[in-house]
Structure formats: C-alpha cells, structure tokens
Amino acid sequence: MTLQRKIVIATRASRLALWQAEHVQARLVEIYPDMRVELLKLSTRGDEILDRSLSKVGGKGLFVKELENALLDGRADLAVHSLKDVPVDMQAPFELSTIMQRADCRDAFVSNEYATLAELPEGAVVGTSSLRREAQLRARFPHLKIEPLRGNLDTRLGKLDSGQYAAIILAVAGLERLGLADRIRSRISVEDSLPAAGQGALGIEILQSRSDLLELLTPLSCHATTACALAERAVSRALGGSCQVPLAAFAEVDVRNIYIRALVASPDGKTIYRAQAQGLIPDAQTLGLQVAEQLIAQGAGVILSALSIQT
Numbered sequence: 144m145t146l147q148r149k150i151v152i153a154t155r156a157s158r159l160a161l162w163q164a165e166h167v168q169a170r171l172v173e174i175y176p177d178m179r180v181e182l183l184k185l186s187t188r189g190d191e192i193l194d195r196s197l198s199k200v201g202g203k204g205l206f207v208k209e210l211e212n213a214l215l216d217g218r219a220d221l222a223v224h225s226l227k228d229v230p231v232d233m234q235a236p237f238e239l240s241t242i243m244q245r246a247d248c249r250d251a252f253v254s255n256e257y258a259t260l261a262e263l264p265e266g267a268v269v270g271t272s273s274l275r276r277e278a279q280l281r282a283r284f285p286h287l288k289i290e291p292l293r294g295n296l297d298t299r300l301g302k303l304d305s306g307q308y309a310a311i312i313l314a315v316a317g318l319e320r321l322g323l324a325d326r327i328r329s330r331i332s333v334e335d336s337l338p339a340a341g342q343g344a345l346g347i348e349i350l351q352s353r354s355d356l357l358e359l360l361t362p363l364s365c366h367a368t369t370a371c372a373l374a375e376r377a378v379s380r381a382l383g384g385s386c387q388v389p390l391a392a393f394a395e396v397d398v399r400n401i402y403i404r405a406l407v408a409s410p411d412g413k414t415i416y417r418a419q420a421q422g423l424i425p426d427a428q429t430l431g432l433q434v435a436e437q438l439i440a441q442g443a444g445v446i447l448s449a450l451s452i453q454t
Contacts, residue, residue: 147359149179153210153219156184157295162320163345164223167243167363174362183219185209207348211237214350221356222348225317226341226372229348231380240357241347242372244365246316248343248393250276250336251327253303253318254310259329263287267309270302274410276312278389279336281412296321312336316343337391337406340375344368367396370427374403377431382407382438387450392434394427401427405434407443410450416441 150171154164161184168180186209207229210222214237226242233239257263263284270292271277277289292299292311296318303311315330347363349356371394378392389410394403404419418437420430 147178147220147355149181150221150359151181151183151219153183153185153213153222155206155210156186159296159317159321160223160225163225166320167223167345167347170363171359175359183213185213211348214348220349220353221360224346224348226344226346227339229341229346231340231376233348236351238349238351239346240349241360241364242341242369243345243347243363245344245368245371247319247330248338249315249333250331250338251313251315251318252310252329252331253300253313253326254328255303257310257328260284260287260310260331260335263309268307270299270308270311272299273312273339274387274389275339275391275408276336278408278410278412278415279391279406280312281410282408282415283335283412285412296323300326314342333393337404338393340379340390340392341372342393344372346372370394370396370401370424371403374401374427374431374434375405377428378403378405378435378438381432381435382443382447383451388447392431394431396424399423401430403427403430403434405431405438407438407446409446414442414446416443416446 152164152168154160164182168182171178171180207224213219214222229239252260265286266288268288268290269280270290272292280287280289290308292302296313299311299313302308315327318324318327347360374394375392379390382388382390389408392403392405394401400421401424402421404417406415406417408415416438418434420433422430
C-alpha cells in the first residue's frame with residue numbers, strides 16, 4: 144500500500160462532531176505516524192436550522208450534504224459522521240467505507256431533579272429531538288408531556304438547566320465522548336428505549352472512486368459493529384427509515400450469531416409493532432430484511448404510509 148502523505152477529514156464544527164473527527168484523526172496518526180491528518184470544519188444546514196424539528200426540515204441528511212460537497216470538490220478525502228445520521232440510501236458517487244467500534248448505544252435520562260423516567264410526575268415536560276424516542280416515551284409514560292429539543296449538546300443541556308424541561312433524553316455515547324457522563328442520571332435499557340439504527344457508532348464516508356483509501360482505513364473497521372449496523376440499516380432501508388419515521392433497530396452479536404430486534408411506532412405511541420430475528424453473522428442484512436418484512440406483515444405499512452402522506 145502506498146500511503147498518502149496527507150489526509151483531510153471533513154467534519155461538522157459542533158463540539159461532538161469535532162470530537163469524532165479528532166478521534167479518527169488520532170487513530171490514523173497512531174497507525175500511520177508519517178501521515179499528516181488535517182480537519183476541514185464545516186457548518187451544515189442541520190446545525191443552522193434550530194427552530195424546527197429535523198423531521199420537518201429534511202431529516203438527518205442535512206448534516207451530511209456540505210461534507211459530501213467537500214469530498215466532491217476535493218477539499219477533503221473523507222468525512223466522519225455519527226452513523227445514525229448517515230442516510231441509509233447512500234447513492235453513488237459516495238460510499239460508507241468504514242464502520243468503527245460502537246460505544247454505548249443506549250439513550251440517557253438527564254435531569255437535575257429526578258433520577259429516572261419513572262419518577263417524573265404527571266405533566267412533566269421531557270425534551271427530545273427524536274420521533275423514535277418520543278413514540279416509545281408516549282407508549283410507556285402517557286402522562287408525560289413530550290416537547291421538541293434542538294441544538295447542539297451544550298445548548299440542549301442549557302435549556303434543561305434553565306428550567307425549560309424537567310428532563311431531556313440524549314445519547315449516552317455523545318455525553319460520554321464530551322466528558323459529560325456525570326450528567327447522566329440513568330441509562331435507559333434497550334427494552335425501554337430501543338436505539339436508532341447505528342446509534343453509538345461512527346461511520347467514515349468516501350467517494351467510490353477513492354479505492355486508494357479502502358486499505359488505509361481497514362484498521363479502523365470493527366467487524367462486530369459493522370455486522371450489527373448492516374442488519375440495522377437493512378431494516379431502516381426496507382422501511383424507508385428517516386427522521387419522519389418512529390423506527391428503531393438494534394442488533395447484537397454473540398460469537399457467530401447475530402440477534403436483531405426492531406420496531407415501528409405511531410408518533411403518539413399508541414401503536415407499536417415489534418419484530419426480531421436471529422441467525423449467522425454473514426446473513427446480517429438478510430436478517431434485517433426479514434425483520435422489516437415481519438413488521439410490514441403486522442401492519443407497520445399503514446403507519447409508514449400515513450407518515451409519508453403527512454410529509
């Protein structure tokens with residue numbers, strides 16, 4: 144392999160996105176000490192539109208577009224994303240080349256007054272940016288008031304601290320990566336809040352034409368996380384997963400086997416369809432498709448169609 148002398152990583156300018164890009168930068172420098180690895184910091188539409196929920200302004204792809212433009216015009220060689228923000232229907236000329244080891248994929252309960260969701264009194268205001276979280280919260284705790292929560296991690300915590308919310312739901316991984324684990328009052332079990340596809344993992348995007356980068360990035364790839372992500376993203380892709388769909392998919396591996404479970408919910412949480420499958424790791428994507436078919440057979444298509452009409 145002929146090593147490049149310089150690699151440029153495109154990243155969003157938010158504190159969490161920078162941590163993610165700097166993590167990849169540090170790993171590359173560790174593996175290839177003679178290589179220069181630089182960051183290209185960009186602002187995205189997803190970062191700039193803070194007065195509306197993602198589901199109303201175009202979805203998570205808003206966090207990716209500007210970074211992809213930097214790949215296209217040669218300003219950057221690769222882009223680092225939180226995998227759950229990467230659209231599952233990635234098209235040419237782009238390629239998701241690498242999926243790194245997953246951190247804690249659970250959702251975090253964050254509050255200054257209460258230790259768990261179960262402690263919240265009737266009418267307590269809970270903030271979340273995710274329809275997936277909202278639907279599961281409404282199903283388990285119909286007495287709570289769920290309100291939208293946008294902004295970067297520090298902005299969201301600031302809104303909690305100013306008293307706008309009794310509690311907020313965030314990703315455990317993001318809080319831990321920024322040294323804010325002490326803000327977590329409790330980690331919500333996957334049984335109570337099934338994660339989003341790819342939650343907790345980092346993905347690296349390149350141009351399909353940059354085959355020279357594939358071998359270079361191989362040491363960053365995690366086999367187990369990649370298998371889980373392929374299964375989870377297969378569910379999401381088959382169901383048209385996006386910010387407009389309350390959809391969760393979570394897979395785990397055990398030696399040679401993979402176990403995946405998923406759900407589709409109505410936004411009000413009154414209807415939730417659940418499915419699961421288990422098989423060999425090489426069949427990860429096929430198992431994801433089987434789970435999606437189970438959900439559709441149960442009636443998830445009705446929810447998906449209704450949401451498609453609304454959007």
